[in-house]
Amino acid sequence: NLLLLIAIFGHVNAQDTSNLEKQANTLNQLIKAGTKERYDQIDTDRVHRRLLSPDAYDHYFDNYFTLLAYNQETFPQGNSAALKVSDNQTKLNLTLSKKSGNSIFSIGTSLNISDNTGTLFSGNKPTAGTQFSFTYSYLFGHGTALRYDAAVRDSLLSKRSQFWDSVNTYYSVENPARASVVSAQLVKVTGDIAYIQNLIAHAGNDRTALLSYKEQLLAALAKKDSLQKILSTMDYSPKTDNARAKDILESADEAILKKELAADGVTVFHLSWVTFNGAYQRWDYDTYDSTLALSKRVGDRPFDGYALTAAYNFYWQRTASWIKFRKSKGFNSAYWNFSYSAANGNSYDKIKETTLTTTKVRTENDTLYQFSSDQKLRDISGIPFTKLWVHKLGTQFSGMLGQKQFFGINATAGGEFAHTRRPIFNTHIGLLFHFLDSSDEKSYVNFELFLAFNDMTDTQEKGKSVWQRKTVGITAAVPFQKVFFR
Numbered sequence: 001n002l003l004l005l006i007a008i009f010g011h012v013n014a015q016d017t018s019n020l021e022k023q024a025n026t027l028n029q030l031i032k033a034g035t036k037e038r039y040d041q042i043d044t045d046r047v048h049r050r051l052l053s054p055d056a057y058d059h060y061f062d063n064y065f066t067l068l069a070y071n072q073e074t075f076p077q078g079n080s081a082a083l084k085v086s087d088n089q090t091k092l093n094l095t096l097s098k099k100s101g102n103s104i105f106s107i108g109t110s111l112n113i114s115d116n117t118g119t120l121f122s123g124n125k126p127t128a129g130t131q132f133s134f135t136y137s138y139l140f141g142h143g144t145a146l147r148y149d150a151a152v153r154d155s156l157l158s159k160r161s162q163f164w165d166s167v168n169t170y171y172s173v174e175n176p177a178r179a180s181v182v183s184a185q186l187v188k189v190t191g192d193i194a195y196i197q198n199l200i201a202h203a204g205n206d207r208t209a210l211l212s213y214k215e216q217l218l219a220a221l222a223k224k225d226s227l228q229k230i231l232s233t234m235d236y237s238p239k240t241d242n243a244r245a246k247d248i249l250e251s252a253d254e255a256i257l258k259k260e261l262a263a264d265g266v267t268v269f270h271l272s273w274v275t276f277n278g279a280y281q282r283w284d285y286d287t288y289d290s291t292l293a294l295s296k297r298v299g300d301r302p303f304d305g306y307a308l309t310a311a312y313n314f315y316w317q318r319t320a321s322w323i324k325f326r327k328s329k330g331f332n333s334a335y336w337n338f339s340y341s342a343a344n345g346n347s348y349d350k351i352k353e354t355t356l357t358t359t360k361v362r363t364e365n366d367t368l369y370q371f372s373s374d375q376k377l378r379d380i381s382g383i384p385f386t387k388l389w390v391h392k393l394g395t396q397f398s399g400m401l402g403q404k405q406f407f408g409i410n411a412t413a414g415g416e417f418a419h420t421r422r423p424i425f426n427t428h429i430g431l432l433f434h435f436l437d438s439s440d441e442k443s444y445v446n447f448e449l450f451l452a453f454n455d456m457t458d459t460q461e462k463g464k465s466v467w468q469r470k471t472v473g474i475t476a477a478v479p480f481q482k483v484f485f486r
Helices: 002-047 054-068 150-201 207-233 241-262 320-326
Strands: 080-085 090-100 103-112 131-140 146-148 266-288 298-318 331-346 353-364 367-379 387-401 407-418 421-436 443-453 470-479
Touching (some): 002 241, 054 266, 054 298, 054 443, 146 150, 150 207, 266 320, 266 353, 298 320, 331 407, 387 421
Parallel strands (some): 266 367
Antiparallel strands (some): 080 470, 090 103, 146 266, 266 298, 298 331, 353 367, 387 407, 421 443, 443 470
């Protein structure tokens, strides 16, 4: 009976642990296939003299690009929501992006906010003033836009290789060997427990023997518990081998990613890229024409506007460790942009709005009632509606100051040119503030207080000085947690 009991326990555990041995060997092959791709990437990075792997660089890149989520000449790259408040309107800009290799694809919208609400569509048409856009950007030198210590690069490449060597060693040598040894030990200790329990059952009143057998039983049970804990770390969960290997490799990727990003030695991050933007915006002009009959003087004129924009961008940023080492207090980051756009315009878009007061009189008995209402209208009297092309040139410079780079300046200048009207020139200067996450250099909000001078040559003939026609406003941009959808 005792031998039969040992045989049964041995068979059951041998069958279970045999499956574990097969699992360990299968996992070994899958891990080898997965780590081969990682070794190939390390070789590629070594040939191209890269400090970081592509995935680590993208995370590094994300942190710095959140700093650029603020008012720009072109739509910003990256996922962000920005609110712009000036003395005559409030606008919400929303941008969503996806990065693939050296390319960034973005979609964006800009809409007017009134009573805490922004409407994209009214009926089946876009709301007046709402803009939709699509942006494509190409990054030059993506993945190599870092200045760093070559010794740090070589050390990091070596550490990455050693890390994957250790992963391979564990799953190709240690894990299968452990599965075999633990399996055999578990079969043996299970049989020992059954044997000792049988001895206890037949010990009768021999107190000395009973104490000895129970001591042996406790030791065997403790050993079995220890072996089962080891087995639990080897993953007995009901997963496919591919799913288990994927989990292991992703966990290892995350660990080596943290090691890469923690590596010091980078002095400067710099990047240049070109941007192409296409935008659509619907306008609905409320108009007044004194040449028409009184009942027809107030009307509206819809207009569908399209614009194409091309821009060149450059960004330069010292790292926090390098700033501290250099004790640099001046400009430690800079963004520069030059853009050109062509848009279809019309003869009404630059006519200023004026207030028309309409008064209605009603008489009842000996009482006279007057009701008045105000409307913002464009006086188009005698001006025919014509379409034209408007060409815009713009440039922007942003720079952050000090070791903490908490504040800086943001300046833009641009001109609009069309053959039927005088050139229009605009400038904008603002104080820019970065609020940073304490755990890294990523911005969680960018805030700007700006002063804008629009139509500096007074083409609308308002009769006021440039300073009197200034606009003062605030913008606040919040980058999403992940700048790019991976």
